[in-house]
Amino acid sequence: MKNKSKVSEPIQPCAVDYAFKRIGGKYKARILWYLNLKTVLRYGELSRTLPDITTKMLTQTLRELEDDKLIIRKMYHEVPPKVEYSLSDTGQELIPFIAHLHNWGKKQIANELLAHQTSQDERTARVCQNECGLD
Amino acid sequence: MKNKSKVSEPIQPCAVDYAFKRIGGKYKARILWYLNLKTVLRYGELSRTLPDITTKMLTQTLRELEDDKLIIRKMYHEVPPKVEYSLSDTGQELIPFIAHLHNWGKKQIANELLAHQTSQDERTARVCQNECGLD
DNA sequence: CTGTATCCGGAGTGATACTG
DNA sequence: CAGTATCACTCCGGATACAG
Secondary structure (H helix, E strand, O other), rough: OOOOOOOOOOOOHHHHHHHHHHHOOOOOOHHHHHHHHHEEHHHHHHHHHHHOOOHHHHHHHHHHHHHHHOOEEEEEEOOOEEEEEEEEEEHHHOOOHHHHHHHHHHHHHHHHHHHHHOHHHHHHHHHHHOOOOOO | OOOOOOOOOOOOOHHHHHHHHHOOOOOOOHHHHHHHHHHHEHHHHHHHOOOOHHHHHHHHHHHHHHOOOOOOEEEEEOOOOOOEEEEHHHHHOOOHHHHHHHHHHHHHHHHHHHHOHHHHHHHHHHHHHEEEOOO
């Protein structure tokens, strides 16, 4: 049933596309996921949780998430500075989706390992022990 | 040949990250979504459904999805040529997740329109640029 | 501790023309 | 109809240094 472009109501963009633009960044889903698991995280904690991210990207990503009202930035004017990030209600609504994605990903990784097991035994152990530390 | 969608690196950091790499392309989620709604789509139909995609990107994206075993490509050796795309079982498993994302996106768009009703003209133009007629 | 500023290379994307 | 091929360009993201 595709009731589209009725003049009376605003034209709907592709909601999937819209949503993906909001959380499609390289680290966004991961950050949201970690924030969900830990409730609240400081800048340095996030930095350590994502070892492969640079300060520039982390700051930039956090800003975008904040601008999109997906996370809340709480700043303490202290010395030394302290900033805490947490999920907003809107961001919270994305958790089931990320959880589903997470489960799917784990399943796919497992299947991939099985498929390559004959020639990649060594790799298995390494891969399995290297997770994001917050699974 | 790019392996953006193929995750075959020795170390796999995080399931969320892994999953996003496989379906995080600019059009992948949308294509999967349309395939779910329509069950089966031909190349030209997809092209018309995504007005903003070029033939190059469409072909490239379809190839990646096929290589990742998320969609099935059925080719008829006829004249004129005919190719049909449909979801694979693995791809099917992603539908609940995309559905959730879709609902979330629709909700966000609605909120955005409400919040910015005063500047509706500008906002509408932006929102409408990716209308997809398959909501 | 929590960021900014700057430079830069390359992946990702687009426009156009061509083909079986 | 269903793609390929080529060139060009943007801009994401990394490295590094610096700042409040």
